[in-house]
Amino acid sequence: NEGALWGARFASGPSPELAALSRSTHFDWQLYPYDIAGSRAHAKALAAAGYLDDAELERMLDGLDRLEAAVDAGQIVPGEGDEDVHGALETALIGIVGPELGGKLRAGRSRNDQIATLVRLYLLDHSRRITRLVIDLIDALASQADAAGDAVMPGRTHLQHAQPVLLAHQLLAHAWPLVRDLERLRDWSARASLSPYGAGALAGSSLGLDPQLVARELGLTGVSENSIDATASRDVVAEFAFVAAQLGVDLSRLSEEIILWATREFGFVKLDDGYSTGSSIMPQKKNPDIAELARGKAGRLIGNLTGLLATLKGLPLAYNRDLQEDKEPVFDSVETLEVLLPAFTGMVATLRFDTERMAELAPQGFSLATDVAEWLVKQRVPFREAHEISGALVRFCEERGLELHEPSDDDYAAIDARLTGGVREVLSVSGAVASRAGVGGTAPARVAEQLAQLTERVRAL
Numbered sequence: 001n002e003g004a005l006w007g008a009r010f011a012s013g014p015s016p017e018l019a020a021l022s023r024s025t026h027f028d029w030q031l032y033p034y035d036i037a038g039s040r041a042h043a044k045a046l047a048a049a050g051y052l053d054d055a056e057l058e059r060m061l062d063g064l065d066r067l068e069a070a071v072d073a074g075q076i077v078p079g080e081g082d083e084d085v086h087g088a089l090e091t092a093l094i095g096i097v098g099p100e101l102g103g104k105l106r107a108g109r110s111r112n113d114q115i116a117t118l119v120r121l122y123l124l125d126h127s128r129r130i131t132r133l134v135i136d137l138i139d140a141l142a143s144q145a146d147a148a149g150d151a152v153m154p155g156r157t158h159l160q161h162a163q164p165v166l167l168a169h170q171l172l173a174h175a176w177p178l179v180r181d182l183e184r185l186r187d188w189s190a191r192a193s194l195s196p197y198g199a200g201a202l203a204g205s206s207l208g209l210d211p212q213l214v215a216r217e218l219g220l221t222g223v224s225e226n227s228i229d230a231t232a233s234r235d236v237v238a239e240f241a242f243v244a245a246q247l248g249v250d251l252s253r254l255s256e257e258i259i260l261w262a263t264r265e266f267g268f269v270k271l272d273d274g275y276s277t278g279s280s281i282m283p284q285k286k287n288p289d290i291a292e293l294a295r296g297k298a299g300r301l302i303g304n305l306t307g308l309l310a311t312l313k314g315l316p317l318a319y320n321r322d323l324q325e326d327k328e329p330v331f332d333s334v335e336t337l338e339v340l341l342p343a344f345t346g347m348v349a350t351l352r353f354d355t356e357r358m359a360e361l362a363p364q365g366f367s368l369a370t371d372v373a374e375w376l377v378k379q380r381v382p383f384r385e386a387h388e389i390s391g392a393l394v395r396f397c398e399e400r401g402l403e404l405h406e407p408s409d410d411d412y413a414a415i416d417a418r419l420t421g422g423v424r425e426v427l428s429v430s431g432a433v434a435s436r437a438g439v440g441g442t443a444p445a446r447v448a449e450q451l452a453q454l455t456e457r458v459r460a461l
């Protein structure tokens with residue numbers, strides 16, 4: 001079992017079956033830049049505490065640089081006998097600087113505090129990348145909202161026509177959850193930026209190494225408060241997986257709308273050729289596959305979160321090997337978002353809305369009935385009665401195939417004396433949207449303010 005990190009107390013090496021089960025290099029190898037960064041920082045802590053002299057530190061750092069260059073160049077890859085990235089890199093470092101010096105690096109650290117630190121470094125890096133990709137998507141939604149101007153559409157509840165809204169308002173309603181997801185990531189990063197390095201296997205190190213020095217070197221803001229917690233907990237990983245799942249859910253809800261809007265029945269939107277797909281048998285087809293993949297991948301992102309939580313729930317403190325199972329799901333969440341977001345943003349940026357069709361449908365389905373009721377309230381009719389009068393008008397119109405503004409003044413009066421021709425003033429879509437002028441409402445002036453606010457919030461991230 002040459003090159004392994006353990007073995008002296010064993011009479012035999014691991015069975016091939018155990019080695020196959022135990023090996024994690026096929027997924028943890030991608031942590032090598034963080035492992036090497038951790039080793040650089042750890043070497044400096046060893047030197048500061050007097051375990052490496054200046055010349056040794058210099059040779060160690062030089063060896064780590066050469067190790068990283070060789071791994072970057074693909075000259076060093078994990079071997080059959082390597083259990084994980086930590087062991088493989090230590091073996092390779094010893095190959096570069098020799099066993100005498102290379103064998104000193106492991107003092108005062110354990111793979112348990114190492115892996116807990118590396119996964120944080122990995123997630124912090126990728127959270128910055130994902131943040132930039134989500135900002136691109138928010139920008140695409142904001143540009144579409146800006147371009148939509150005062151265009152209206154049917155606002156829906158229960159998927160039924162409810163009240164007319166601005167298309168820009170609806171698009172921004174999809175942007176705000178994404179802003180909150182990024183704010184969650186920002187809040188998460190404060191918790192993720194504490195360094196477990198120095199916790200050792202679980203109880204801390206007896207060598208008097210300075211964990212603050214290691215944290216500083218790694219660009220982290222502080223040190224975990226409790227060495228047992230530092231090596232045993234993965235809530236930081238689960239929280240990241242939650243934000244990834246929530247992002248997936250938010251993209252999925254927008255996807256569902258785009259898929260519906262692109263149907264012939266809705267006809268609200270056309271997808272760009274570069275961001276839609278064809279059929280192998282039906283020549284006429286143009287399919288919203290990006291939106292469907294986003295909707296599908298939301299399930300996978302949720303699965304990664306729930307799988308990870310299930311792994312964690314019964315674990316006693318401190319480190320257990322079960323914890324190795326944290327990485328594949330969260331790596332998958334990262335990779336899923338990083339491949340999905342650019343395509344999704346391209347699809348959104350190139351949507352072409354049929355605003356005429358949306359405007360035509362906006363008043364249908366008696367979507368201005370609330371305006372009738374609220375007009376009556378302004379005439380001091382109690383809302384309970386106003387609701388009934390307006391409902392009676394809807395029924396009257398529905399039975400005769402009329403729109404709400406079409407009955408005669410006499411017909412209005414027959415429904416209720418307080419319902420007069422004056423109500424027609426509010427029975428236009430533009431009047432209806434303009435009247436919803438409270439904070440966060442769909443009036444054009446409010447939506448313009450909202451767009452400015454959104455831009456501000458994104459800038460503050």
Ligand code: ARG
Binds near residue numbers: 112115321
């Ligand atoms: N590869 C392990 C992980 O990903 C870290 C190694 C700790 N192994 C151990 N037997 N203590 O969690």
